[in-house]
Amino acid sequence: MNTVPQFDSLKFGEAALKLRSLRHELLSSNLVNADTPNYKARDIDFQSVLMQRLSGQASTNSVSLQRTHQGHIQMTSSVQSPQQMFRVGVQPSLDGNTVDPDIERGNFVKNAFFTEAAISFLGSSFRSRLSAITGQPS
């Protein structure tokens, strides 16, 4: 029985890399706002969002506006950002900030590592395709 879904390696690499860099930005904004009062740390559920993107499902956060008058401008929902969730704070702080710099840093480093992994996987699938085209071992 095959439980691991099979995807094209280029498609997978692209989706993973895009999502990793998006999460990179999200985690960096958590770190930058570590001292901002009332800021809530946010993150995405990487695994489920990646599966959604690979299986071609629409973005969970797409916004559409209903037109109630003919003069209204048609808005296309081009929002492609995945659903963001708030992290549950470990140690509540008095100013309402839920960023724990240690947790964020750990996640940030881990995410950077996996980004590098995604880059090297994508690179190696490029190389193997190239060697199939040219007939030369890479």
Add this chain to the structure above:
Amino acid sequence: MSLMGTFDVGTTGLVAQSLRLNLIASNVANAESAVSADGQAYRSRHVVLQSETRAGRVGQGVKVARIVESNAEPRMEYRPGHPLADSRGYVTMSNVNPAEQMVDMVSASRAYQFNIEMMNTTKQLMLKTLDLGK
């Protein structure tokens, strides 16, 4: 590209934290000032940080919303010979709390370091991406 956005986010952090460090330097320098330029006793200054949403981006930067002056009571020092002493011999000093400033300074410099580190990591990732397929 999201990695580019991280640089923008990091830059807002650097700007905000360096302004915060600047104010701390001003507070520490004026801890022993009796009167500031406007003729009043110096009041310690603090930044109010606020997150800053950017259109179409997931990452939020940070900005200094405003600078507030502390309304703590100024320190009164008994110095009868001082030219600025009042009729009872007390001089109004600044309301800077040095311990508070030290704590704030450590927090600001740590945050600044985090930002630099974050941008360095991002730079390495981008360079790796440029080498993709080689």
